[in-house]
Amino acid sequence: MNGFGGHYFIWFANFIWNNDLSGCNVYRSSFHFKKACLKKLVNILDKRKQNIEDQIKKTEQYNLVNDNDYPIVDVTVEGVRKAIRAFSDNLPKGVYRTILVQEDNRIDFKQLAPLLGGIPSRKFYMSKETYDLFEESEKQIPLEMDIVQKAVDLYVKEHKEFPMLKFDPQHKVNYFQLKQEHYLKEEPKIQFYITDLDGLITHIKPQKKKMENTSHS
Template sequence: MKHKFTKYLGRVTENLELGFEEKWIYVHYTKGSIEKTACLLKNEVKSNEEYLEGFFTENHVSEEMKKEVRKFLKNEKNHNDTHWNEFTTFLMKALSLNMVFGITIAICVYAGYKLGALLDTRFDIYPTLTLIGIFTGIGLGGVTVYSMVQKYFTSPTPKRKDKEQSINMEPVDIRNFPVIDVTIEDVRMAIRKFSDNLPKGVYRTILVQDDNSIDFKQLASLLGGIPSKNFFMSKETYDLFEESEKQIPLEMDIVQKAVDQYVKEHKEYPMLKFDPQHRVNYYQLLQDHYLKGAPEIQFYITDLDGLVTHIKPQKKTSSQS
């Protein structure tokens, strides 16, 4: 069985897939445009974490990802220990109750035999009632043993987890939170904490409303209040903006989708080959109908897996010896 882990490092997505077998560990790792696959042979007496540590160091896996994997491996070990404890408890119960079950059935059969034999002697119809008494004793013994199994071997229904889940799903009442002043960095940190606790397959874009503004009802508990001003986020790059720049994420999402589609079909970026600033070439996107109109903002293609940015890249200066 394979286990997948995902981390969002700013604009770059980091993915790790692990598969544990008896003799080896399968690892598939991607970070932006970097992709590594390895099969780690388990030929020494080491833990899974120790086998993975070398791969993590060699490929510069983020601390956030390593922390999540270590947490998973620890929980997996505790889970296995729990199963072992449950098995040993079951075994002890089986060994201690085995004798009780045998004695119970023996007593019921013996009592049925004696009662049937007594009635046969009185009514002189041997062995009819004796046989009926024996089979009745077997049935009564079986019912008694079944009742004991249900009482001692059936696990209790877990109710606490369901209760905790129902509590966590309760909607947040923003009237209980004050209006506060926050910085864009405060919002960024709150979004990261929020996304770290999301289930697999659910992304932080659930925070973004139709106008690209952030729904702070979901972040109120992390921020300690509702911000006094709006903040905006790109659904494609996760960049954050203040209200004075709210037009940027709207156009950024349109341009990013157009660039992604162009790359998918043309296998190259829509920019001039010798442009040192890597500006998005709107003419190419308009000509092939990836854009309906030229954006007012100039965007640039970064080295981070083809993500676009509105920030003009700085000129690289050569170091002098």
């Protein structure tokens, strides 16, 4: 056999040979050999498909049972914060607490249930960039916070300064600068402020006393 067909058949025969199928030899090329090997290949694929389907069912059943094992509990933000810290303390090197955060910034409590004693009755959200926690009524904050924090970090990396007005005692993130240089596509609805903690941002407006101390320093 020559060409693509020959190479494909040799691959096919080797596949069957590697699956310990008796009666199939890579050097045979008769019609009966091909027919026998095709039947055995179909059987192999059917068995593998069934094994995969069985495994999926077992996983779904395990998750269902695992969820139902935990009661619904009332938890505070501080309780969630402590559970996340305890969880992250036991993570392997290079793995971060962001594995708890889903696409919409909602916290996946299946992994925290053993620490909380159950699944919280309320939803909680977390910023992937700052690790700040939020309740359902504040769920929009972490979404915008992550976008702005990434923009701020990139701006600082390239400009070696923070995107804020020099004499602004509140240290508000200057959205005009970020938009002008295309770090942000649109201006966020929430105003964020740059803190003294490694350039992390916060949605909490600085207190007046702290602002006065900053202006006199």
